[in-house]
Amino acid sequence: MRKLKLQELNRVDNETFKKQPKTPLVLVLDNIRSGLNVGSAFRTSDAFGLEKIYLCGITATPPHKEILKTAIGASESVAWEYSETTLETVLKLKKAGFLVVAIEQVDQRTWLQDFPMDFGKKYALVFGNEVDGVSEEILPHLDACIEIPQMGTKHSLNISVCVGIVVWDFFKKIKYE
Numbered sequence: 001m002r003k004l005k006l007q008e009l010n011r012v013d014n015e016t017f018k019k020q021p022k023t024p025l026v027l028v029l030d031n032i033r034s035g036l037n038v039g040s041a042f043r044t045s046d047a048f049g050l051e052k053i054y055l056c057g058i059t060a061t062p063p064h065k066e067i068l069k070t071a072i073g074a075s076e077s078v079a080w081e082y083s084e085t086t087l088e089t090v091l092k093l094k095k096a097g098f099l100v101v102a103i104e105q106v107d108q109r110t111w112l113q114d115f116p117m118d119f120g121k122k123y124a125l126v127f128g129n130e131v132d133g134v135s136e137e138i139l140p141h142l143d144a145c146i147e148i149p150q151m152g153t154k155h156s157l158n159i160s161v162c163v164g165i166v167v168w169d170f171f172k173k174i175k176y177e
Helices: 014-019 035-047 065-071 086-095 136-141 159-176
Strands: 023-030 050-056 080-083 098-103 122-127 144-147
Touching: 023 035, 023 086, 023 159, 035 050, 035 065, 035 159, 050 086, 080 086, 086 098, 086 122, 086 136, 098 136, 122 159
Parallel strands: 023 050, 023 122, 050 080, 098 122, 098 144
Antiparallel strands: none
Protein backbone atom coordinates (compact mmCIF):
# COMPACT_ATOMS: atom_id res chain seq x y z
CA MET A 1 0.00 0.00 0.00
CA ARG A 2 1.17 3.52 -0.78
CA LYS A 3 -0.28 6.99 -0.65
CA LEU A 4 -1.40 8.41 -3.98
CA LYS A 5 0.29 11.48 -5.38
CA LEU A 6 -1.93 14.49 -6.09
CA GLN A 7 -1.74 13.97 -9.85
CA GLU A 8 -2.95 10.37 -9.38
CA LEU A 9 -6.22 11.58 -7.81
CA ASN A 10 -7.49 12.73 -11.22
CA ARG A 11 -9.30 15.81 -9.86
CA VAL A 12 -10.82 18.26 -12.32
CA ASP A 13 -9.96 21.95 -12.58
CA ASN A 14 -12.43 24.68 -11.55
CA GLU A 15 -13.79 25.28 -15.05
CA THR A 16 -14.42 21.57 -15.64
CA PHE A 17 -16.05 21.29 -12.20
CA LYS A 18 -18.41 24.17 -12.99
CA LYS A 19 -19.53 22.46 -16.24
CA GLN A 20 -19.94 18.89 -14.96
CA PRO A 21 -23.31 17.51 -13.79
CA LYS A 22 -24.00 18.30 -10.13
CA THR A 23 -25.47 16.35 -7.25
CA PRO A 24 -29.03 17.69 -6.83
CA LEU A 25 -28.32 19.27 -3.45
CA VAL A 26 -27.84 22.85 -2.29
CA LEU A 27 -26.84 24.08 1.14
CA VAL A 28 -28.51 26.95 2.96
CA LEU A 29 -26.32 28.38 5.72
CA ASP A 30 -28.60 30.22 8.14
CA ASN A 31 -26.72 32.91 10.10
CA ILE A 32 -23.52 30.92 10.61
CA ARG A 33 -21.15 32.84 12.90
CA SER A 34 -17.88 31.12 12.01
CA GLY A 35 -16.17 31.71 8.68
CA LEU A 36 -14.23 28.51 9.34
CA ASN A 37 -17.51 26.54 9.34
CA VAL A 38 -18.55 28.28 6.12
CA GLY A 39 -15.23 27.39 4.47
CA SER A 40 -15.65 23.77 5.51
CA ALA A 41 -19.14 23.74 3.94
CA PHE A 42 -17.58 24.99 0.69
CA ARG A 43 -14.97 22.25 0.78
CA THR A 44 -17.57 19.54 1.43
CA SER A 45 -19.77 20.96 -1.35
CA ASP A 46 -16.85 20.78 -3.77
CA ALA A 47 -15.98 17.22 -2.73
CA PHE A 48 -19.51 15.95 -3.43
CA GLY A 49 -20.23 18.17 -6.45
CA LEU A 50 -23.15 20.10 -4.96
CA GLU A 51 -25.02 22.67 -7.04
CA LYS A 52 -24.73 25.74 -4.84
CA ILE A 53 -24.44 27.26 -1.38
CA TYR A 54 -26.78 29.99 -0.16
CA LEU A 55 -25.21 32.22 2.48
CA CYS A 56 -27.86 33.97 4.58
CA GLY A 57 -27.99 36.72 7.20
CA ILE A 58 -24.78 37.17 9.18
CA THR A 59 -23.05 34.28 7.36
CA ALA A 60 -19.73 35.50 5.99
CA THR A 61 -19.12 35.48 2.24
CA PRO A 62 -15.94 34.94 0.24
CA PRO A 63 -13.25 36.26 0.24
CA HIS A 64 -13.51 36.29 4.05
CA LYS A 65 -10.14 35.22 5.54
CA GLU A 66 -11.56 32.34 7.62
CA ILE A 67 -13.55 30.96 4.68
CA LEU A 68 -10.46 30.96 2.48
CA LYS A 69 -8.45 29.20 5.20
CA THR A 70 -10.68 26.12 5.37
CA ALA A 71 -12.18 26.14 1.86
CA ILE A 72 -8.70 25.88 0.30
CA GLY A 73 -9.97 27.15 -3.06
CA ALA A 74 -13.45 25.56 -2.99
CA SER A 75 -15.05 29.01 -2.76
CA GLU A 76 -13.80 29.46 -6.34
CA SER A 77 -15.32 26.23 -7.68
CA VAL A 78 -18.69 26.05 -5.87
CA ALA A 79 -21.42 28.46 -6.92
CA TRP A 80 -22.77 30.63 -4.10
CA GLU A 81 -25.25 33.38 -3.49
CA TYR A 82 -25.90 35.74 -0.59
CA SER A 83 -29.33 36.64 0.80
CA GLU A 84 -30.20 38.94 3.71
CA THR A 85 -32.70 36.44 5.12
CA THR A 86 -32.96 32.70 5.21
CA LEU A 87 -36.73 32.93 4.79
CA GLU A 88 -36.28 34.71 1.45
CA THR A 89 -33.98 31.91 0.28
CA VAL A 90 -36.22 29.10 1.53
CA LEU A 91 -39.27 30.56 -0.24
CA LYS A 92 -37.26 31.03 -3.45
CA LEU A 93 -36.03 27.43 -3.35
CA LYS A 94 -39.50 26.03 -2.65
CA LYS A 95 -40.87 27.99 -5.60
CA ALA A 96 -38.09 26.45 -7.74
CA GLY A 97 -39.25 22.95 -6.73
CA PHE A 98 -36.71 22.07 -4.05
CA LEU A 99 -37.69 20.06 -0.99
CA VAL A 100 -36.36 22.10 1.93
CA VAL A 101 -35.00 20.04 4.80
CA ALA A 102 -33.49 21.52 7.94
CA ILE A 103 -31.08 19.75 10.20
CA GLU A 104 -32.56 20.60 13.58
CA GLN A 105 -33.77 19.14 16.85
CA VAL A 106 -37.56 19.51 16.71
CA ASP A 107 -40.51 17.48 17.93
CA GLN A 108 -41.40 16.28 14.42
CA ARG A 109 -37.98 15.22 13.22
CA THR A 110 -36.91 12.17 11.25
CA TRP A 111 -33.66 10.43 12.09
CA LEU A 112 -31.13 10.92 9.31
CA GLN A 113 -30.83 7.19 8.58
CA ASP A 114 -34.64 6.89 8.28
CA PHE A 115 -35.17 9.85 5.96
CA PRO A 116 -36.95 8.65 2.79
CA MET A 117 -35.49 10.16 -0.37
CA ASP A 118 -37.67 11.17 -3.30
CA PHE A 119 -35.19 10.51 -6.08
CA GLY A 120 -36.97 12.74 -8.58
CA LYS A 121 -36.51 15.83 -6.40
CA LYS A 122 -33.78 18.32 -5.61
CA TYR A 123 -33.02 19.03 -1.97
CA ALA A 124 -32.04 22.16 -0.07
CA LEU A 125 -30.37 21.35 3.26
CA VAL A 126 -30.62 24.12 5.87
CA PHE A 127 -27.96 24.33 8.58
CA GLY A 128 -28.55 26.78 11.41
CA ASN A 129 -26.61 29.09 13.66
CA GLU A 130 -24.07 27.49 16.01
CA VAL A 131 -25.99 28.63 19.12
CA ASP A 132 -29.61 29.20 18.07
CA GLY A 133 -30.07 26.61 15.32
CA VAL A 134 -32.27 27.34 12.30
CA SER A 135 -34.37 30.50 12.31
CA GLU A 136 -37.83 29.98 13.87
CA GLU A 137 -39.50 31.85 11.01
CA ILE A 138 -38.57 29.16 8.48
CA LEU A 139 -39.97 26.19 10.43
CA PRO A 140 -43.50 26.43 8.95
CA HIS A 141 -42.02 26.41 5.43
CA LEU A 142 -39.89 23.29 5.78
CA ASP A 143 -40.76 20.02 4.10
CA ALA A 144 -38.95 18.07 6.82
CA CYS A 145 -36.46 18.22 9.67
CA ILE A 146 -33.82 15.60 10.18
CA GLU A 147 -31.63 14.91 13.16
CA ILE A 148 -28.38 12.99 13.48
CA PRO A 149 -28.59 10.46 16.33
CA GLN A 150 -26.10 11.15 19.11
CA MET A 151 -25.19 9.08 22.14
CA GLY A 152 -22.85 11.41 24.03
CA THR A 153 -23.34 14.20 26.55
CA LYS A 154 -23.28 17.13 24.13
CA HIS A 155 -26.44 18.53 22.57
CA SER A 156 -25.15 19.01 19.04
CA LEU A 157 -22.34 18.60 16.55
CA ASN A 158 -20.17 21.34 15.07
CA ILE A 159 -21.73 22.70 11.86
CA SER A 160 -18.81 21.55 9.70
CA VAL A 161 -19.09 17.99 11.05
CA CYS A 162 -22.87 18.02 10.66
CA VAL A 163 -22.61 19.21 7.04
CA GLY A 164 -20.16 16.41 6.26
CA ILE A 165 -22.32 13.69 7.80
CA VAL A 166 -25.59 14.84 6.23
CA VAL A 167 -24.18 15.58 2.78
CA TRP A 168 -22.43 12.19 2.71
CA ASP A 169 -25.68 10.44 3.68
CA PHE A 170 -27.71 12.25 0.97
CA PHE A 171 -24.93 11.77 -1.63
CA LYS A 172 -24.73 8.06 -0.85
CA LYS A 173 -28.52 7.64 -1.17
CA ILE A 174 -28.66 9.64 -4.41
CA LYS A 175 -25.68 8.01 -6.11
CA TYR A 176 -25.66 4.46 -4.76
CA GLU A 177 -29.17 3.40 -3.76
